[in-house]
Amino acid sequence: MEYISTRGSAPTLDFEGVTLAGLATDGGLYLPSEWPRFSEAEIRDLRGKPYHELAATVMRPFVKGSLTDDELDAMCAAVYGDFGHAAVTPLVQLNEQHWLLELFHGPTLAFKDVALQMLGHLFETFLARREQRMMIVGATSGDTGSAAINAVANRDNVEIVMLHPKGRVSDVQRRQMTTVRAANVYNLAIDGSFDDAQAHVKCMFRDPNVTGALKLGAVNSINWARLMAQVVYYFYSALQLGAPERKVAYSVPTGNFGDVFAGYVAARMGLPIERLIVATNVNDILYRALSDGDYSAGGVTPTITPSMDIQVSSNFERLLFDCGGRDGAALAEQMGAFEASKAMRLTNAQAQGASALFTSIRADQDETAQALAWAYRETSQIIDPHTGVGLHASIVAGDTGLIAKDVPIITLATAHPAKFPDAVERAVGVRPALPQRVGDLFGREEHFTEISGDYEAARNFVLQNAADA
Numbered sequence: 018m019e020y021i022s023t024r025g026s027a028p029t030l031d032f033e034g035v036t037l038a039g040l041a042t043d044g045g046l047y048l049p050s051e052w053p054r055f056s057e058a059e060i061r062d063l064r065g066k067p068y069h070e071l072a073a074t075v076m077r078p079f080v081k082g083s084l085t086d087d088e089l090d091a092m093c094a095a096v097y098g099d100f101g102h103a104a105v106t107p108l109v110q111l112n113e114q115h116w117l118l119e120l121f122h123g124p125t126l127a128f129k130d131v132a133l134q135m136l137g138h139l140f141e142t143f144l145a146r147r148e149q150r151m152m153i154v155g156a157t158s159g160d161t162g163s164a165a166i167n168a169v170a171n172r173d174n175v176e177i178v179m180l181h182p183k184g185r186v187s188d189v190q191r192r193q194m195t196t197v198r199a200a201n202v203y204n205l206a207i208d209g210s211f212d213d214a215q216a217h218v219k220c221m222f223r224d225p226n227v228t229g230a231l232k233l234g235a236v237n238s239i240n241w242a243r244l245m246a247q248v249v250y251y252f253y254s255a256l257q258l259g260a261p262e263r264k265v266a267y268s269v270p271t272g273n274f275g276d277v278f279a280g281y282v283a284a285r286m287g288l289p290i291e292r293l294i295v296a297t298n299v300n301d302i303l304y305r306a307l308s309d310g311d312y313s314a315g316g317v318t319p320t321i322t323p324s325m326d327i328q329v330s331s332n333f334e335r336l337l338f339d340c341g342g343r344d345g346a347a348l349a350e351q352m353g354a355f356e357a358s359k360a361m362r363l364t365n366a367q368a369q370g371a372s373a374l375f376t377s378i379r380a381d382q383d384e385t386a387q388a389l390a391w392a393y394r395e396t397s398q399i400i401d402p403h404t405g406v407g408l409h410a411s412i413v414a415g416d417t418g419l420i421a422k423d424v425p426i427i428t429l430a431t432a433h434p435a436k437f438p439d440a441v442e443r444a445v446g447v448r449p450a451l452p453q454r455v456g457d458l459f460g461r462e463e464h465f466t467e468i469s470g471d472y473e474a475a476r477n478f479v480l481q482n483a484a485d486a
């Protein structure tokens with residue numbers, strides 16, 4: 018499979034190349050040059066397959082030329098044999114119309130494990146083949162950092178330095194990063210905000226002192242391999258509710274537009290999807306873009322759903338490219354103007370293409386809390402606030418007739434409630450317990466280095482530790 022950049026001027030790469038590259042050299046994001054398609058009969062044949070077999074079948078066309086069938090099968094069996102639930106992503110019924118797809122049974126209790134565990138194996142395989150080492154540098158406001166660290170801890174040929182803003186991630190999130198004992202894992206608590214940490218990381222990718230000495234790798238959701246692995250659970254859940262004969266709708270708590278874009282990919286591959294609901298919190302740039310074409314960034318308002326508190330959704334560029342006629346030169350110009358002014362309008366083609374499948378619904382904090390209370394009262398389910406944003410949107414979509422009563426709506430449950438115990442307790446009056454398998458998190462020793470908020474401090478740490486390794 019060949020991959021092209023959304024901005025049209027980076028070299029085309031194969032799957033191994035895009036996995037190791039992350040961002041394209043022209044500033045764009047990589048996408049397959051064409052979408053593989055499954056026929057109705059082929060989709061019907063996927064019914065009843067265990068998760069790891071389905072995963073290999075769905076991902077096979079994307080990795081062609083970079084992994085043999087045997088390598089891919091073995092990798093999927095290893096990755097998805099190790100989750101906290103035998104079904105990997107179990108589907109739970111709430112009522113006649115509503116369902117939850119639980120994506121939080123991985124090691125760090127958020128959906129990011131589903132893809133990052135796979136990415137860890139891919140890095141190890143490709144780096145060994147090239148006899149290369151890679152230094153992953155990332156910034157996290159919580160969930161990505163722990164999932165990435167758990168995915169690459171103790172893997173060969175790769176090291177990871179994760180920056181988090183000191184005192185600004187939750188205790189559970191910090192401990193999930195800092196209690197991992199592995200010689201290739203470094204946690205940095207910086208004296209600054211998440212935006213400072215993110216800016217340092219971006220600087221390192223452009224700093225010749227760093228790029229001359231190290232091969233840097235990225236684990237954020239601009240990495241195509243992550244999106245690919247997330248396509249699988251759309252197939253898995255739709256098949257259980259009657260695909261391909263019956264359509265289903267999804268509501269996806271959205272930040273960077275990665276998870277919901279994977280649903281779009283599933284639809285392009287032939288999975289019948291009625292609608293994708295982009296559920297946002299009050300940081301609603303996507304709501305405005307999908308409702309009236311206004312894509313303009315404001316300031317970020319902190320909420321009880323921190324993983325969705327973003328200004329700009331990187332993966333939205335992939336949708337604009339695909340819906341806007343795949344014109345890399347035009348998109349490069351449009352995105353260049355957006356980066357300068359922080360505002361743009363969708364073209365007619367982009368707006369119409371997106372509205373064929375996407376609708377956005379926004380939830381404020383009260384509505385989110387009410388969705389948590391509804392789930393607890395009506396179904397005895399304790400859900401996390403991010404999932405609550407999604408469930409609010411699902412209920413609105415069902416009640417207003419946006420989605421017809423006979424179409425099931427699946428809300429993606431993106432995190433375990435015990436990751437955000439304070440907000441959950443306020444909404445439902447019950448403090449959720451951590452699952453048994455991570456139960457001693459608060460008994461384990463933490464390891465992290467505190468540094469100042471200066472760029473040089475972070476850069477010197479990375480260079481020094483790479484030299485020692």
Ligand SMILES: *Cc1c(COP(=O)(O)O)cnc(C)c1O
Nearest residue numbers: 160272273274275276324431432
């Ligand atoms: C990352 C995250 C999201 C947002 O997902 P995107 O792919 O960035 O849209 C939603 N909920 C939780 C719990 C997350 O960790």
